[in-house]
Amino acid sequence: MIEKTEKQTIETSLNSVLEKSKGIVFAVAAVVVVVIVAVAVFATVRSKSIEKGISQVDSIAYNLTNESKDLSETDIAARQDKALEELAKLSDKSGVVGLRANMLAAEINFAKKNYDQARSAWLKAIQAKGKNYTTSLCYYNAAVCSENLNDSENAIAYYKSASEDEDFLLVDHALFSLARVNEDAKKYDDAKAAYEKLNELHSSSSWAQLAKTRLIALKNAGNIQ
Known part of the structure; x- marks a missing residue:
């Protein structure tokens, strides 16, 4: 009888430990799932952010050059200044968006003979994306x-x-x-x-x-x- 009681106690304790262990395993698994979901959401948001940034740079470039052949020098300069103002909002971004924004800003500044600003933008483009x-x-x-x-x-x-x-x-x-x-x-x-x-x-x-x-x-x- 005593042996049976001891056996039941041991089984109960073992089951309790296993149940607690299951709880720990499930908790860790839950954390992993949360992390995976968070990474997936971040990747999606980041991808959309990059697409949006690239689209903005493309739009700035289009507005800068669209039907510009017949524009006066004053109008061209106004377009360039507007483009630089818009690109400044994207120039601090990392990755391809910052790279393209700074390269376009550099080209515009070079055309305007703002060589110091152009040089800064070329170098900033390197920093944005790293070696490529x-x-x-x-x-x-x-x-x-x-x-x-x-x-x-x-x-x-x-x-x-x-x-x-x-x-x-x-x-x-x-x-x-x-x-x-x-x-x-x-x-x-x-x-x-x-x-x-x-x-x-x-x-x-x-x-x-x-x-x-x-x-x-x-x-x-x-x-x-």
Whole structure:
């Protein structure tokens, strides 16, 4: 009788533990379900937010260029200013929306010869999306803006960043420009290195042919060995 009672007590205790364990398992499972649902909702909302942002950038670009051939310079400038005002609301966004908003703002500012603002927008575009297929182009354009600002130090830095991507479509031009700016700054060894890298990379390109000419000129002038 005592053994039976003890057995029942043990079974009761075991069942109680199992029931409690089930409760814990179900609680954890419930949390996981909540997290999965939250992630799914976030992904959907994020996707819609991105679509909305891209749509806004496309709309700004359309309104900027639509039937603009017959517009006066004053009207074009007014459209540009309106576009920049609208893009400013999207420029701090991360991802593709911020990337496209800043790239469009950079193009507009460059057309208006606002080179400092254009450069800032190109660099902000890089920050928005991180390294991607547009990164080298943004660096290249930031370098062009720097040249227009007579800022050779940053022009060199940005051309160098652009030229490090050997798959960049304008890599030959970037390398030649890097060498040219270094040459203008009397950094002849750095210019030589960029010209030689261009020759090594694409020896038959038109930019490489110009690079060979510059190397000969630098040697004849005694600026490089």
